[in-house]
Amino acid sequence: MIPATSDFLIMVLTKVARRYEQRGMLSGVIKVGSSLSHQELQQLHNYFGIDPIQINTKNEVRVNFDTLLKNIQEAEWVEKIGACLGRRLKPADKLEIKDATKKLLARLQLAFPGLEKLTKQLAESPEDIERIAANTSEKEATGLCFQATNALNYLLKNNDPITISELGARFFSDSKKLRQGEFRNVLLRWLNVYCPDLDISDNEEQIWATYHVYHDRITVxxxxxxxxxxxxxxxxxxxxxxxxxxxxxxxxxxxxxxxxxxxxxxxxxxxxxxxxxxxxxxxxxxxxxxxxxxxxxxxxxxxxxxxxxxxxxxxxxxxxxxxxxxxxxxxxxxxxxxxxxxxxxxxxxxxxxxxxxxxxxxxxxxxxxxxxxxxxxxxxxxxxxxxxxxxxxxxxxxxxxxxxxx
CATH class of the missing domain: 3.40.1360.10 (Dna Topoisomerase Vi A Subunit; Chain: A, domain 2)
Structure with missing residues (x-):
């Protein structure tokens, strides 16, 4: 018998709750693990349903909130998750985040007129910059977005091999910045705007290689x-x-x-x-x-x-x-x-x-x-x-x- 709120499920719900409190909404997808056991997958299916749980070819497991909210309202899920965690979830101020996101997008549009394809996509689906705006100060959010956009602009014009560590060091002053984590995913999604026929969930390495980014230049x-x-x-x-x-x-x-x-x-x-x-x-x-x-x-x-x-x-x-x-x-x-x-x-x-x-x-x-x-x-x-x-x-x-x- 699987407990209703096992340690694994509490860990997943805590991650989802943190996402909601930072963004003020449940949207997009969230990675909850890799190569999960049958029992852990069963817990996710029992709690969220089968359809919202996505598994890619690398066995990375994600919850798709857009699918999750098709049949049950966000407020019901927020209440359900809060009850399991034993506390009331307190979302960030949506209006404040929305205003910060608009300012950030306007700055990107002004600074990078040649990247209209990206800024148009961000205007339609602003989740990436919303998340950055929700998690950092206005000054820091602007700096991070400009660093990511400068990296994107460089890669779109680049024809020479560059390692992921060099890319992080050059544009984020941190060689580890793009090895994993949120900004690696942000840059991948922004690159994917320029090669939309590649499925990012199955072709992550191919997207990097398309723009000459490698883990090790010796292998080129x-x-x-x-x-x-x-x-x-x-x-x-x-x-x-x-x-x-x-x-x-x-x-x-x-x-x-x-x-x-x-x-x-x-x-x-x-x-x-x-x-x-x-x-x-x-x-x-x-x-x-x-x-x-x-x-x-x-x-x-x-x-x-x-x-x-x-x-x-x-x-x-x-x-x-x-x-x-x-x-x-x-x-x-x-x-x-x-x-x-x-x-x-x-x-x-x-x-x-x-x-x-x-x-x-x-x-x-x-x-x-x-x-x-x-x-x-x-x-x-x-x-x-x-x-x-x-x-x-x-x-x-x-x-x-x-x-x-x-």
């Missing part, structure tokens, strides 16, 4: 196969070409990619190879084994800073550039990221291939459908609109499923 690299030589400081480096002659790909680090003066195809100057960007490992290895004479770049899913950098260096020297990957929304987003750097053509995943494989396509999940719809609605000039529209209607194909006779 690219895997490439081709007859490549480059020069730095007047010296030629041919180690990638030597591995190519052995039928092996090369892993080039971010440090290796810095200050390259020239890059070329050794022995292929008059007849440069095509450059094929490949999303997944098995097809990448398959292309190497085929020894077609093409250069192959492994994007390893979404292309990180290293992949984007070497693609930028090599693409202008290739006879043609291609992308081969899955035909789900993420696959076409990957292709579009590289296409923006240097135009490319879809390889084995274009509209003709999709028609040919039509009877073998997999249905999209609801989340994939939502992502495809978000891309099509938010990016009117999306370069692979025809393929994505076809996928939304008929389904998608894994890269590994491609076959010449399918």
């Amino acid at each position: 690299n690219a895997v490439i196969y081709g007859p490549i030589v480059y020069t730095k400081n007047g010296e030629e480096f041919d180690w990638i070409h030597k591995l190519y002659e052995l039928g092996e790909p090369a892993t080039i680090s971010w440090a290796n990619l810095q200050n390259i003066e020239t890059i070329q195809w050794k022995g292929r100057e008059a007849n440069p190879p095509a450059l094929i960007c490949c999303e997944n490992e098995a097809p990448f290895s398959q292309l190497i084994r085929q020894k077609s004479g093409d250069a192959v770049l492994f994007s390893s899913g979404f292309p990180g800073s290293g992949v984007q950098k070497i693609y930028e260096l090599l693409a202008p020297h290739a006879s043609a550039c291609y992308h081969w990957g899955d035909t789900d929304p993420n696959g076409f987003r990957i292709a579009s990221i590289l296409h923006l750097i240097h135009p490319l053509t879809l390889y084995r995943c274009g509209i003709e291939t999709l028609h040919r494989h039509k009877t073998h396509l997999r249905p999209l999940s609801q989340k994939q459908k939502s992502s495809a719809e978000a891309i099509l609605s938010s990016q009117t000039q999306f370069p692979f609109k025809d393929e994505l529209t076809f996928t939304l209607k008929h389904g998608w194909m894994e890269q590994e499923s491609w076959g010449p006779e399918s």
